[in-house]
Amino acid sequence: MGSLLNGFAQNIEMLIIGRVFLGIGVGFCNQAVPMYLSEMAPANLRGALNIGFQMATTIGILAANLINYGTSKLSGHLGWRLSLGLAGVPALMVTVGGLILPDSPNSMIDRGERQEARRILQKIRGIENVDEEFQDLIEASEASKTVDNSWKNILKPRNRPQLIIAILIPAFQQLTGINVIMFYAPVLFKTLGFGDDAALMSAVITGVVNVLATSISIFSVDRVGRRVLFLEGGIQMLVCQVLTAFLIGSTYGTTGHGQFSKAGANFVVFLICTYVAAFAWSWGPLGWLVPSEIFPLETRSAGTAITVIFNMIFTFIIGQCFLTMLCYFKFGLFLFFSGFVIIMTLFIYFFLPETKNVPIEEMNTVWKAHWFWGNYIPDEVVGTYAKNIQLPQKL
Template identity: 55%
Template sequence: MAGGLLAVGDGNVSGFGGRLTASVVITCIVAASGGLIFGYDIGISGGVTTMEPFLQKFFPSVLRKMLAAEKNVYCIFNSQALTSFTSSLYIAGMAASFVASRLTRALGRRATMVLGGFTFFIGAVINGAAVNIEMLILGRILLGFGVGFTNQATPVYLSEMAPPKWRGAFNTGFQFFLGTGVVIANALNYGSSRLKWGWRLSLGLAALPAMVMTIGALLISDTPSSLVERGKLEKAEQSLRRARGVDSNVEAELNALIKTTEAMKAASQEPFKTIFERQYRPHFVMSVAIPLFTQLTGINVIAFYAPVLFQSVGFGSSAALMAALILGVVNLGSILVSTGLVDRYGRRVLFLQGGIQMILGQVAVASVLGSQIGVSGSETMSKNYAILVLVLMCVYAAGFGWSWGPLSWLVPSEIFPLKIRPTGQSISVAVNLAGTFVLAQTFLSMLCHFKFGIFLFYAGWIAIMTLFVALFLPETKGVPLELMHTVWENHWYWRRFVKQESPTTTTLPKQMD
């Protein structure tokens, strides 16, 4: 993988290899734990909204619909106030991600992660102590700021710190911890649902993963790219040697980082203007398309409302929480599959296979719901068919877990040149959170109006995005970040936009198309 790479500028770059060291493993695991806070929140909010004491205190109208003798199962939880509780976090996160872009450049990736963890901690404490809906929403907004900061900084940190050969595996660590957070939250919801104050426990314990991430981030060094960008060359070399091995030759990689940074500063153009230049057209398109398509898989709203969904199709309250837990465990296991395959077979194969699997899963769920519950939503689904829905949802979740789940964080974090990397990542995170906000705010209403057709809606979008990947996403497996421009220069469509970065020859690794 490291072979077949020629010069960049005047520095000889032979793949920027370096062996896999304990230091880089520990550092990347600590950084990836930033996914815990996002995953915990995704898992916790859906479960809490099915707990009767929580609904009685904050959303009594929803509880009355749940207890009504006659009901349309598609519309039980259709409440804009209830969806605002879930979605307010994501509009705050979207705003925070743009601020995080500047913080990441000025203060570094590590400092932004620390700030995100601390803000999330304060929001969790407020949520756990909430006495009215205003306090509840304030806590969610602070959680959103924390998510916006960490989601912007952590994937970039992982891509910059990991050796190119294993960059995909390390970056999927973020999604693995995200999935772990979902599973922990679902397990906690299942256990605490029997307690009258269980919702406070579920919401308040979000402070724990925030503490884990914040303390961990304080103990690791910043990335060499960030340190060079801020003029700390000696610390950058130390960080690079720890990551690549103390006896490794890091001069070529360090020189490449310095040259890239000097070129970036010489241009001295506002990054938010630079990214709109013609030569960065493919980067900008991917920074918008990949996170937007990820939301249009429907995975996050299904994760938020999994207990609600399973309760709607016939599971009892506790059984619905257990079904959501099973769904989370399947998703988590599939992320491990991606970790083992992403650097061996590449990004595109997983994107395409996962997309086809998700389409089949969504169509099958729609077929079962349509035949058993019907359009009216007044029919009762048998236990066996409810279990079948769970199995089909697990097929769908597994497809997402080894494709769009981890890759939607990995690919945007690795495709940008250094001078627009924080900006590109902030746009990607903002689009992700904006899409999450819109879909979280509208899902329960869409479920009420679209009925089982909501799953066909998502299946249609997955078909479109799978075709998009097949046509427009180049393979980035094993390509050093400093040579990433070559994948665009060699792509059948994007090469018409991209300028050659250097007058010297650059080639891709031999495995690349």
């Protein structure tokens, strides 16, 4: 509906209403898709399968940038109408997929469809004996039914760790400064000598790097874990931001007058690509993965909604403030966001436990073992699966 209204818009009101529909649709997808993937995936592949969401997003960004560049060359109103209307293609794919895909076993059990839930669980796991996992799902469902209001329940102390993560992770994801790089890239590429092709070159180069680096995350997240990617990505982004700020500041200063040498220009392009790669295999996909896998069933819907809300709030704030900040901070804007990268990297190091290979309904056992969050988690959170595994006393 949003893409059709935008593509056939006759006035500004149709464009605004169309954008509202698109925003609602994106909000629903950002909440539902990561949560659905985390519930359906086996624990040892949950990270890789969930990051498929981010991979589709990066491919979409690259495709959209190329389409925008191509349609901008068309005469009259055809270009922008085609560009906006083509948003209906991925929307149609999501709609058809939603009709074909089964509900998750968690959702079926919660609605009383236990036999069908067991059948789906056996099918997606590829084995007949799913008794332990199925029992954990039933226990989670029964626990969720004792909760009258998930929004009130999520404020209780026992849910404090997940709530704080659901707020800070999406906020930090935007405070990495990725939007500054992506917004500023065409300007940088133009000053580096790409001329009128700067928009296309920045879209292609950063878009391709984004896709390739996300694929690295898919293959590594369930092997090395979430924390390693978070920490490595944070350090890599920090170094790239500081060096970029130094090079731009030393060349252009605060007046904007100056000229990069060929070697200097190539090095800045390398830094931008390295920064985008770091984000694409760390804070980009993990910013959606981690919040989608940490909540118990009774607060999962509210928790993932909070994640989307704070992601969109900080995206909006940075989008509105970006140009003003750029005018005042100039190259110092990179240093501004690098300060947040330091804070968020330290937060991950001290406060985010490793969640790889842990079944989603047993995630509370990880919080219980954490040196700080364990104080908030009651002892009765251990389920059928967790009774058969050994976790360290403190993580």
